[in-house]
Amino acid sequence: MIYFNNVSKVYNRDSVAMDDVTLTVTSGEFVSIVGHSGAGKTTLIKMIMAEERPSNGSVFFESVNVHKLRNKDLTRMRRRIGAVFQDFKLLPNKTAYENIAFAMEAVGKTTEEIMTDVPHVLELVDLGNRIHHFPHQMSGGEKQRLAIARAIINQPELIIADEPTGNLDPVNTYEVIQILKKINDLGTTVILTTHNRGVIDSIGKRVITMEKGKIIRDDKDGKYII
Amino acid sequence: MTGLRRIIKSGFVSFKRNGIISWAAVLVTTITLSVITTIILLHAVLYSSLDQIKNKVDVTIYFTVGASEDKILALKSSLEKLPEVEEVSYTSDEEALNLFRERHSNDYPTIQALDEIKDNPLGGYLNVKAKEVSQYETIANFMKSDNTLVLGSASIIDKVNYHQNRLVIDRLNSIISGSQKLGFIITLILIIISLVITFNTIRLAIFISREEIGIMRLVGASKTQVRGPFIVEGVIYGCIATVITLVLFLPVTVWLGNNMKDFLGLDLYNYYISNFTQILGIVLLSGIMLGMISSFLAVRRYLNK
Numbered sequence: 283m284i285y286f287n288n289v290s291k292v293y294n295r296d297s298v299a300m301d302d303v304t305l306t307v308t309s310g311e312f313v314s315i316v317g318h319s320g321a322g323k324t325t326l327i328k329m330i331m332a333e334e335r336p337s338n339g340s341v342f343f344e345s346v347n348v349h350k351l352r353n354k355d356l357t358r359m360r361r362r363i364g365a366v367f368q369d370f371k372l373l374p375n376k377t378a379y380e381n382i383a384f385a386m387e388a389v390g391k392t393t394e395e396i397m398t399d400v401p402h403v404l405e406l407v408d409l410g411n412r413i414h415h416f417p418h419q420m421s422g423g424e425k426q427r428l429a430i431a432r433a434i435i436n437q438p439e440l441i442i443a444d445e446p447t448g449n450l451d452p453v454n455t456y457e458v459i460q461i462l463k464k465i466n467d468l469g470t471t472v473i474l475t476t477h478n479r480g481v482i483d484s485i486g487k488r489v490i491t492m493e494k495g496k497i498i499r500d501d502k503d504g505k506y507i508i
Numbered sequence: 509m510t511g512l513r514r515i516i517k518s519g520f521v522s523f524k525r526n527g528i529i530s531w532a533a534v535l536v537t538t539i540t541l542s543v544i545t546t547i548i549l550l551h552a553v554l555y556s557s558l559d560q561i562k563n564k565v566d567v568t569i570y571f572t573v574g575a576s577e578d579k580i581l582a583l584k585s586s587l588e589k590l591p592e593v594e595e596v597s598y599t600s601d602e603e604a605l606n607l608f609r610e611r612h613s614n615d616y617p618t619i620q621a622l623d624e625i626k627d628n629p630l631g632g633y634l635n636v637k638a639k640e641v642s643q644y645e646t647i648a649n650f651m652k653s654d655n656t657l658v659l660g661s662a663s664i665i666d667k668v669n670y671h672q673n674r675l676v677i678d679r680l681n682s683i684i685s686g687s688q689k690l691g692f693i694i695t696l697i698l699i700i701i702s703l704v705i706t707f708n709t710i711r712l713a714i715f716i717s718r719e720e721i722g723i724m725r726l727v728g729a730s731k732t733q734v735r736g737p738f739i740v741e742g743v744i745y746g747c748i749a750t751v752i753t754l755v756l757f758l759p760v761t762v763w764l765g766n767n768m769k770d771f772l773g774l775d776l777y778n779y780y781i782s783n784f785t786q787i788l789g790i791v792l793l794s795g796i797m798l799g800m801i802s803s804f805l806a807v808r809r810y811l812n813k
Contacts, residue, residue, distance in 0.1 A: 331726065333726075353731070354730075357725075357728055357729070357730050357731075358728075360725075360726065360727075360728040361728035365726055365727075371719075371722075371723045371726065372723070373720055373723055373724070374720065375522060375525045375526070375717075375720070384724070384727065384729070385727045385728070387511075387514055387729075387733065388724075388727055388728045388729040388730070388733055389728060390511075392510070393510065432727070436728075
């Protein structure tokens with residue numbers, strides 16, 4: 283599903299974010315990418331979303347080079363990916379309902395579909411009572427669950443979660459990871475970046491370890507080893 | 509259709525939720541539209557003053573005493589054929605005498621002297637008004653020319669007062685064209701300054717939302733879906749600012765109409781009311797275009813990132 287072919291990203295001579303990374307993620311996998319801050323995890327995620335351009339090499343989503351897509355096709359590709367970020371990236375001026383409705387409107391869903399699906403997905407992440415709250419009226423855990431609800435609403439083929447538990451306490455971290463596991467069990471590919479040892483050990487699936495922009499380990503049933 | 513409805517609704521909701529930022533943008537747009545309205549009114553005052561001055565300028569052709577009326581009327585009709593001439597009015601010697609008597613009705617010695625002469629000492633005259641002040645020279649030259657139409661009249665013309673008035677007419681002409689040029693330059697400068705200020709305020713309002721624009725793109729929204737609500741907000745700024753501006757100018761023009769009518773030479777309230785539709789059209793269109801274009805350009809910056 284995702285294929286990195288000798289990808290490097292050099293910001294300047296002293297700052298190499300990715301160094302000749304080759305990686306394949308197949309459909310339905312749950313892949314955790316671990317590493318210290320600055321290891322290149324977020325750059326790798328941004329490459330998939332085409333938020334960053336590689337200095338060398340190419341990144342494929344299915345069989346399409348994402349950096350060769352035109353603006354319109356890139357928008358279409360992004361609709362097939364659900365993204366969750368450490369800083370939530372919610373629309374601050376929209377309520378929980380509107381944040382999710384916006385993602386549905388982006389893909390052209392009808393008003394009726396939006397009216398049925400939004401309350402349903404909010405119930406699913408246990409935010410049924412927060413439907414008309416703005417992000418600033420929610421706790422960190424609630425914001426992250428809202429971000430996950432938004433990421434899954436259009437049934438994407440891939441969920442990218444960039445340090446989703448970075449700002450959360452252990453209870454909320456556990457809840458978020460359980461939701462991601464459930465999504466993966468239903469067949470959606472998940473790519474998760476984290477530096478939380480407990481999270482990785484509880485998932486028990488493929489773990490890729492990065493250091494200084496390189497992949498140094500790739501374990502099928504990995505543990506957090508750095 | 510649904511997409512457009514959603515964009516419009518989202519624009520209105522954003523306008524409401526952005527609170528003070530939205531109203532700051534409306535305020536600045538109002539200032540710009542007020543500048544535009546002031547310019548429209550100043551133009552009206554300038555042009556009405558210039559028209560009044562222009563109307564006071566004319567050229568009079570005095571005829572000799574006893575000149576044949578047929579010849580005078582022939583000259584009148586040939587003058588009327590000139591494209592530069594707006595109007596030619598004929599005052600016969602009889603009328604000239606009556607007007608003279610009226611004017612000097614309190615000047616007993618003059619009237620007595622006139623009565624003693626018995627014959628009418630005054631000749632008739634033609635009063636010529638040109639369309640533009642600058643065209644009097646052409647008309648005067650026509651009178652001097654060897655044109656067959658004028659030729660027969662040469663003997664009956666006593667004097668043409670253009671040459672006496674020439675200095676005044678030339679000066680007026682340069683004042684009028686100077687005022688028009690100056691008015692245009694001031695208008696242009698004021699409009700450019702206002703446009704830049706408004707554009708920057710709207711850009712600042714959108715700068716606050718730059719992260720939001722990035723998130724919308726990440727969620728998979730198209731450029732139109734992201735840009736649309738901001739443009740709608742820009743249009744709302746323009747519409748509200750138009751209403752505020754036009755309402756504000758109502759008491760202003762009432763006051764100016766009541767107190768400055770003689771000074772300005774024009775009742776601005778009457779002008780404002782009788783040209784309200786045109787002023788509304790210009791101000792509303794300027795407001796909408798200003799809001800739309802500013803939003804469009806400001807969002808484009810963050811959309812392409």
